[in-house]
Amino acid sequence: QVQLVESGGGLVQPGGSLRLSCAASGNIFGINTMGWYRQAPGKERELVTTITSGGTTNYVDSVEGRFTISRDNTRNTVYLQMNSLKPEDTAVYYCHARLLLTTNIGRWVDYWGQGTQVTVSS
Numbered sequence: 001q002v003q004l005v006e007s008g009g010g011l012v013q014p015g016g017s018l019r020l021s022c023a024a025s026g027n028i029f030g031i032n033t034m035g036w037y038r039q040a041p042g043k044e045r046e047l048v049t050t051i052t053s054g055g056t057t058n059y060v061d062s063v064e065g066r067f068t069i070s071r072d073n074t075r076n077t078v079y080l081q082m083n084s085l086k087p088e089d090t091a092v093y094y095c096h097a098r099l100l101l102t103t104n105i106g107r108w109v110d111y112w113g114q115g116t117q118v119t120v121s122s
Contacts, residue, residue: 002026002111004095009116012085016120020080022095022113030100032108034071034078038091038118045094051078062088085120093118 008020024031035050049059049069057069068081078095095113100106 004113006113006116009118011119017083022078024076027102029102029105032098034097036080037094040091087120090120
């Protein structure tokens with residue numbers, strides 16, 4: 001069974017840094033775009049950043065210059081380096097990947113991580 005397992009969340013002071021990881025496992029044939037979403041209390045889930053299979057990245061304006069998304073295709077893993085964290089970054093962060101499975105390589109399927117809590121507070 002395919003799953004995305006996230007790690008790296010936690011409590012950090014404003015201005016601090018965290019590095020999130022999300023590893024995909026299972027009968028994966030290929031991985032297209034990967035990304036990170038977040039959902040703060042009382043708000044809807046928002047797209048934070050994406051990275052294509054070719055390495056093209058996009059960021060929501062609020063994190064531009066502070067967050068960096070990267071991927072390691074040998075490990076089927078996407079990372080989110082978060083620097084200069086602000087209290088407004090507090091949210092549950094979810095990784096996302098669009099996958100081709102070996103059981104059906106003709107159709108892309110979207111998978112989500114379980115979510116990891118990031119809390120930025122003094």
